[in-house]
Amino acid sequence: MNNNYLVAVLSDRIQAESAYTLLEKQGLPLSKITILGRGYKSADEFGLIDPNEIAQKQAKLMAIWLIPFGFIAGVGFSLATSLQTFAWAGEIGNHVVGGFLGAIGGAMGSVFIGGGGGIAFGSGDSLPYRNRINAGKYLIVVEGSQLLIQQATTILRKFDPENIQSYIDMYQ
Template sequence: MNYLIAVLSDRIEAESAYLALERESINSTILGRGYKSADEFGLIDPKEQAKKQATFMSYWLVPFGFFAGVAFSLSTGLNTFGWAGEIGNHLIGGLLGAGSGALGSLVAGGGVGLITGGGDALPYRNRLNAGKYIIVVQGSETVTRQATRILRQFEPENIQGYAETN
């Protein structure tokens, strides 16, 4: 399945492009105010995905970090916190290891994507938030080529094709 995404500046252009595609029997979808939202269409929010991944990673990295911290404390025999005693030092080592696991889940699980964003979905979401309209055409390569010729007449701000890799 191929996708063609065109960004148009206003509703009238988007509706005109949609009707031109419809005249050629090309199915398309309009995203924007008064039409489908990015969530309804299925544009993934990269920040939401990063949060889910970081949370998922923390389920196993935090306990692993705790046990690794305890194991490190037991194997080295360090007495870093004299006031805590022997068992207290091992527990503090475990807590520090759990904290390291939490930081690891943030970084490895998508924290960078959470901070910087990522992928093409975020720019399209930003354009929708700015009041632009997006036309999405799904179909074979020949359909998307035909749709590209039609949409270029409307001078979109951006036109981009994607091929599904599944």
């Protein structure tokens, strides 16, 4: 079953607490409402994904196959071209050095592509929300049915939030 979420960004604590109180008075279940910000839940406690964590995991996963592939590609290139770049290493040594250079290239690819891609594309909206919390803003998050999200949207719009966005979590 899909979970629906509504995230509203409010400028200060007083506004966030007023919105929470009004949601409560209108009969929305408090177990479905969360305030994120200073003095309340943090982004990590709520489960907003840290893009740096994603980048590290993605870089490690890519390294598992890119480093051996780079080694094999380096050896293959050395065999195909028969270059004697390192005369001191001999014929077999040149192939091994070529393999190590290919493995280094694979490691660099996993860091720059895997890690950089995780930071650039893996965060979704969590990074802007984290930045807003760090800037002293507060988030009201409502989780529930589509009807509950619609009710909460109507109520929260009265507080003129900086941003209000609904989401469907299809991975739950």
